[in-house]
Amino acid sequence: MAEGRGSERHARLDAGQPRLGAAHRHRHAGRAAGDAGRPWAGHPGQLARGGGRRRAAQQVRAWLVLVRREGAGRLCRCHAPVGRGAGRRVFVIRIERDDLSRADVVALVALHVAAARENSPPEQVFALDASGLREPAVALWTAWDGGELLGMGALKELDPRHGEIKSMRTAPVHQRKGVARLMLDHLIVEARGRGYRRLSLETGGNAAFAPARAMYEAAGFTPAEPFAGYTDRAFSRYYTLAL
Secondary structure, eight states, rough: OOOSSSOOOOOOEEEESSSGGGGGGTTTGGGGGGOSSSBBSSSSSSSHHHHHHHHHHHHHHHHHHHEEEEEEEOOEEEEEEEESSOOEEEEEEEEEEEEOOOOHHHHHHHHHHHHHHHHOGGGGGGOHHHHTTTSSTEEEEEEEEETTEEEEEEEEEEEEEEEEEEEEEEEEGGTTTSSSHHHHHHHHHHHHHHHHHHHEEEEEEEGGGGHHHHHHHHOOOOEOOTTTTOOOOEEEEEEEEOO
């Protein structure tokens, strides 16, 4: 089941340009592809505000395209507000495929499953545990700031043209900093790279999952009918995105 907390619309994301002075960023943006291995910086877009949110999403997608083409090691800077009027701390976020070999990742998976059970009827808990995330059809990614785990998200292949978003969860101390939206953008780009024509997801219909539903709707997902064996219409809500 998709994450029930932290629509995380209050982040600023810098991606898609090499680290340069403000006066030179736009002039040299085209050199980003050759700037392998360096932290990314650029003109920030603010997710909480209309035009800036679109600009930031475009920058993130451009960065993720380069990740797919040139391999992992690219970094994306996420500027997150800390408190009110306290300025912004800079998170250098790394997204990578995960094999669930690290204890903190396994613990976050357990937290995700526990939260789904706490906020859902017993028969409507579809969150994957660690064994489910190790299934061949499922791929898990985690987001990191140095050695600190920020969040996770997964793709499940339903068929060669259809994928499902699974296991969207942000570490509690990093909620509402843009981590979930960054992960969602990563999964969308990954799905397109695999040749999927559609992404779908199931999430809860109660208040606990309202932030997650808002995030998916903001990303372009629209309400849909049950899919891939789901049948419940009383509690579950279904979304889909044409790619």
